[in-house]
Amino acid sequence: MLNNPILKIFAFVMFVNVMAWGQASEKPRPDGTMKMGKISGIVIDNTNGLPLEYANILVYRLRDSVMLTGGITNTSGIFTVDDLSPGQYYVKVKFLGYEPMYVSNVRIQPDKPEVNLGKLHLDMMTVKTADVVITAEKDGIVHSLDKKVVNVDKNYSSTGGSATDVLQNVPSVNVDAEGNVSMRGSSNLTILIDGKPSGMSALSSADVLNQIPASQIESIEIITNPSAKYDPEGTAGIINVVMKKKGVTGINGQITAFGGTGNKYNGSAILNYRLNGANFSFGYDNRTSNFTSFSTNSRNSTVSANSALIEQDVDGNSLMQFNNLSLGFDYTFNEKDNIGISAKKRFHTFGTDSRTETRNFNSAGLLTSDYLRSSDGPRNMGGMEYALNYKKVFDGIGRELTADITYTDFYMNRDEIIRETDYLSGSLIKPEQKTGTDNTNHTYTVQTDYTHQLSSSSKFEAGHRSLFRTLTMRNDYLLFNTTSGIFEDIPLYRNHFDMEEQIHAVYSNYTGAVGDLFKFQGGLRAEQVYSEGNLLTSGETFNNDYFALYPSAYLSKQFGTDELLLSYSRRVDRPNNRQINPYVNLTDSSNIFFGNPKLRPQFTNSYELGYMLTLGKTTITTTGFLRTTSGVISNITSIGTDGVTRTTFANVSRQNDAGVDINSTIPVFPFLRVNAGFSYYNIRFEEDAANSIKSFNDNNWTAKLNSNIFLGPGTGLQLSLNYRSPYIVAQGNMSETFSVDLGGRKEFLDGDLTVSFRVSDLFNTLKQRMEVSGNGFTAVLDGKRESRMAFLGVTYRIFNFKAKEQKRDRDSGGDMDF
Known part of the structure; x- marks a missing residue:
């Protein structure tokens, strides 16, 4: 039953997929230089081992503590911050209700431009009062x-x-x-x-x-x-x-x-x-x-x-x-x-x-x-x-x-x-x-x-x-049927x-x-439905x-x-x-x-x-x-x-x-x-x-x-x-x-x-x-x-x-x- 419309769109999606895959490979820039470095990792809830979505990643220059760039984690807790020049940095990871984490001595080198921080475990925040220590709970919503x-x-x-x-x-x-x-x-x-x-x-x-x-x-x-x-x-x-x-x-x-x-x-x-x-x-x-x-x-x-x-x-x-x-x-x-x-x-x-x-x-x-x-x-x-x-x-x-x-x-x-x-x-x-x-x-x-x-x-x-x-x-x-004593269809x-x-x-x-101006997402879904009822x-x-x-x-x-x-x-x-x-x-x-x-x-x-x-x-x-x-x-x-x-x-x-x-x-x-x-x-x-x-x-x-x-x-x-x-x-x-x-x-x-x-x-x-x-x-x-x-x-x-x-x-x- 599948014919032209769905096959054409499927072929188009696969073509775009292949093209995007090929473009993602490491290539020289137009000026002949290679792409700059990047920092990646995964943010995890230390309590249950589950990934944290929307955690904030902030990258600072080590020598003067100037924040240069950042990002957020996706649904799998994964983040990637790229276009970083060779140098030394430190990273701050924060999320509402959790203790912030700092990762120091992050070094990007020309021969090793990619740094993977691995799994970063965030702990629930604690607040001390006069007589008691209260552990901040994850938001209910x-x-x-x-x-x-x-x-x-x-x-x-x-x-x-x-x-x-x-x-x-x-x-x-x-x-x-x-x-x-x-x-x-x-x-x-x-x-x-x-x-x-x-x-x-x-x-x-x-x-x-x-x-x-x-x-x-x-x-x-x-x-x-x-x-x-x-x-x-x-x-x-x-x-x-x-x-x-x-x-x-x-x-x-x-x-x-x-x-x-x-x-x-x-x-x-x-x-x-x-x-x-x-x-x-x-x-x-x-x-x-x-x-x-x-x-x-x-x-x-x-x-x-x-x-x-x-x-x-x-x-x-x-x-x-x-x-x-x-x-x-x-x-x-x-x-x-x-x-x-x-x-x-x-x-x-x-x-x-x-x-x-x-x-x-x-x-x-x-x-x-x-x-x-x-x-x-x-x-x-x-x-x-x-x-x-x-x-x-x-x-x-x-x-x-x-x-x-x-x-x-x-x-x-x-x-x-x-x-x-x-x-x-x-x-x-x-x-x-x-x-x-x-x-x-x-x-x-x-x-x-x-x-x-x-x-x-x-x-x-x-x-x-x-x-x-x-x-x-x-x-x-x-x-x-009261005469026969049975139910009749x-x-x-x-x-x-x-x-x-x-x-x-x-x-x-x-x-x-588009630079730092805005982010965007565009998507298209094509569906062919076949439905038949028989009374x-x-x-x-x-x-x-x-x-x-x-x-x-x-x-x-x-x-x-x-x-x-x-x-x-x-x-x-x-x-x-x-x-x-x-x-x-x-x-x-x-x-x-x-x-x-x-x-x-x-x-x-x-x-x-x-x-x-x-x-x-x-x-x-x-x-x-x-x-x-x-x-x-x-x-x-x-x-x-x-x-x-x-x-x-x-x-x-x-x-x-x-x-x-x-x-x-x-x-x-x-x-x-x-x-x-x-x-x-x-x-x-x-x-x-x-x-x-x-x-x-x-x-x-x-x-x-x-x-x-x-x-x-x-x-x-x-x-x-x-x-x-x-x-x-x-x-x-x-x-x-x-x-x-x-x-x-x-x-x-x-x-x-x-x-x-x-x-x-x-x-x-x-x-x-x-x-x-x-x-x-x-x-x-x-x-x-x-x-x-x-x-x-x-x-x-x-x-x-x-x-x-x-x-x-x-x-x-x-x-x-x-």
Whole structure:
């Protein structure tokens, strides 16, 4: 199926790649002299061995201490400072919250123009007061112009929870009362795990994030305007979950156990064994959570005289059990080549018991029916994920090639029993109903990425990604035959749907600088999508093939320690299988749902202008943004003369989102650090009369405040406040939400043992109201999910003796000449 457009672009990218590679080799300058010297190295967090991004590198002339030049580390902690004349220098390395490091006696000679400083380990900053020594903690949230990084270990208010709980307190990110995640007002986002798709594409973002325990997460990256290197899926941006990894020699790991109110428990174990070039890893986690919920729904209709008013009360109880098991092995042959293989097994159960009382009133206000609808049946899901990874590091700094092959085999099945009984007599109104669901998802992904750091200010990236996905959905509807005593299949409501999808992409990025004036990055991603749906029950087929280009551009200017960034990217929201499958969901006979196989992707142009201001130890990041979206995919609800509301999806009009984020990190006192975030955004939606959507112009905002109090070595408290104003949706509006979380921890045994606690939604205020209207009806929905919960748990870290000896050597400065 691959033909001209994609092949031509792939050939062009490879041609540019070869040309850039050749130009990077050592060549004489036009005046006949050779290139001048350079200093390179890698900056590492001494606590966990992970690279530090955005660390500042300053190069001083030794004889008069004049600062000549500098740079910053990339995502791998790597830096390169070039164009240095032969001579003697010293280097200063600094990063917020860490002790600065000085490397003296750095000499560049004509015959040895390149100096590699190797790994530079930075220690956490310590502050002495009258009676106590306080070790500065890594910021819970680190702000930069292109992303936000949430350090989960410093986020006490997510203790015992999941990735969803971590995001609850992140600026620009909102989590509603049902656990749904959105960024800057949009829920269309992409979830990555360690920079790769989650392998659970059949699930919603809320379900994916809720399955990942916070105890196994190192950090979460929020990227609102990704470059062409990333998959363009997700018009609001990307949430990348970085899992914990241990890399020191010997046996090391972490074991956690937590218990919470209302029958909530979770535990996890991460073990790693590294010897010479071989590394073995094991991970397991379990989460068992019981949640209760209650909601009411009141709907008025002018279309149906017999159902002029419908009132519903819904009680729900959910028991969720998540289990994840992972095994991995990788081997480094010669410090240049690494190959790894891993396998992950997931097996989850969502047990749901729901009871809905429905009262129908006619136009005269008389009660015409009062019945109880109950449904129960666990939803089982799981599968396997296999990965083969290769990494090649070339000579020099910042030049590498990675290749990854991934296969995921995911399933989901459920048998749900539905009963409708008269509320007063308890007798069945209609025979028992049964819905059977059996879905599978098989996905192959092949990806290669090449990075070449041409100099301290220029870099070339190129890559390719192909995804092959096969989805099968089997939904059956059965009625109980009271005569035969068995459930009988009803072919009229049967839905068997298959979907085949291929996405082939190539990309190229170039990063450079124009002297000291500004830095820039330009990128282009080309994608060819082939998508075919087959409704087996009717023989209908649906095709949605398209070719699209996704450019990105960045322009930045440094003003001392401050920085200005202008960026642009094009994003897409591709319809998922749930949105296009025309299967009619009859779980609630008064409110039915079905997909639209004619949906097309929606495209978004995203613009951002940001400024990072540094005032001493305080940083303030201000980002203005604009998103323009065409062919918006939206829920559309209508009501028929039978009084039943029907909800589906449609491509509607245009939407423009504009706003500003202001985030700051303020060390108020040595023992108190505050992260504050404020987001304001305006949403303009054009009228779409065909789908009963009126134009609207809505202003809303969110505010978040995280206060971290350091009470001594390894002891701290965190108080988090979250507020979201009311906001408008396509056919209605949502109410405001407010919550307060409290967390804390205490370390023992020289940091090996940590006791943590958390209380979420301290004042039990997290609830939601939605008001919806359309042709002939208005509705009000009030919902409250169990949100006030308390957790208490312990974490034990396992480090081998040799690793501790190495840490003490580094603490004493034995590995560096200061």
